[in-house]
Amino acid sequence: MQNKVELTPEAAVRAVMRDILGLNEVQVAEFTAETELFGALPELDSMAVAGLLTELEDRLDIMIDDDEVDGELFETFGNLVAFAEMKVTG
Amino acid sequence: MTLIPAFVSYEFADRKELCLSLAARSGRRVMLVPPLFDEMNRMRKMLIDVMRSLETLEIASFLPDLPGTNESLLPLEKATLSDWQEALEACAQQHQISHIASFRGGALAAAEMQSADHWVFSPVKGATILRTMMRTKVASDREAGLNTSLAELAARAKAGPLELAGNIIGSDLFTQLNAADIPTMKNQRIVRLESDNKPGDVQIPGTALWLRAEPDDDFAMSAAIAQDIAIWIGQ
Numbered sequence: 001m002q003n004k005v006e007l008t009p010e011a012a013v014r015a016v017m018r019d020i021l022g023l024n025e026v027q028v029a030e031f032t033a034e035t036e037l038f039g040a041l042p043e044l045d046s047m048a049v050a051g052l053l054t055e056l057e058d059r060l061d062i063m064i065d066d067d068e069v070d071g072e073l074f075e076t077f078g079n080l081v082a083f084a085e086m087k088v089t090g
Numbered sequence: 091m092t093l094i095p096a097f098v099s100y101e102f103a104d105r106k107e108l109c110l111s112l113a114a115r116s117g118r119r120v121m122l123v124p125p126l127f128d129e130m131n132r133m134r135k136m137l138i139d140v141m142r143s144l145e146t147l148e149i150a151s152f153l154p155d156l157p158g159t160n161e162s163l164l165p166l167e168k169a170t171l172s173d174w175q176e177a178l179e180a181c182a183q184q185h186q187i188s189h190i191a192s193f194r195g196g197a198l199a200a201a202e203m204q205s206a207d208h209w210v211f212s213p214v215k216g217a218t219i220l221r222t223m224m225r226t227k228v229a230s231d232r233e234a235g236l237n238t239s240l241a242e243l244a245a246r247a248k249a250g251p252l253e254l255a256g257n258i259i260g261s262d263l264f265t266q267l268n269a270a271d272i273p274t275m276k277n278q279r280i281v282r283l284e285s286d287n288k289p290g291d292v293q294i295p296g297t298a299l300w301l302r303a304e305p306d307d308d309f310a311m312s313a314a315i316a317q318d319i320a321i322w323i324g325q
Contacts, residue, residue: 007287015285019298022306043303046229047128047255051301054222058214059287066228066239 009084012059020048033078062087100181108161109154112141119150120189123196129300135307143316154181167251167258171266174199195219201273208275216267223254
């Protein structure tokens, strides 16, 4: 068995966005804190957002409560990364 | 000549369930257990590409419908996880299959076949699958002006059938899935994507198609999966 490798919150968010949107490494590397998400990316519908939250919980070993999730969280890539970092550091 | 997949059937609980099958010249055969619910739809094309790749490696493959899914005559709300486990055992027995390759939540349905050899791709807990589906329901309720919580949905699901992301899930299935942890099999090979940091026996290149908004394929990933299954089965 290979051992579990620590993953930074930003790397996890980037990897999950890449998988949801079907992008390649180069495209997803271009995401900056200002990149707009919900509303700007048609693939990011409510089902995709649900999958994103669960996948982040799984990859970062965190739990996300309903009341922590609002529209602002998905406005930009930066907001989502900041949220993931906050959850990981507690 | 390249063969094409064809439907065969297996009997379970006095019904015939369909099973997509692709024959091959050698006696080696493997059952592919699909992911559950929407993840199955998003990954079906990828799985059928795995079957085609396996055929070129002279390995026959079978992709059964779980009772209550796809072409099954059983309504999903009547299906349980134990039905799925027993149905897969029946299918394996009727088609003489001892190698089981399960994907994502499919691993939970394959969990009772302890004497088989298991190849397991990115397994997931039942509670995780339900959590995603409940979140989708919470989001659609919110659009309709309703304020539903995950805890409230879980309580409703235990009392009777509940519609989650287009699937009507009976209370037995909900309860069983909610309690279903990732199984540990006697003979198992855990396979993960290169981007996945969790422990595994082998990593393959590819993307998490189960997260994709629409069903998609990934030929390189399907070929890599078939290649690893062939190595695992051996001659």
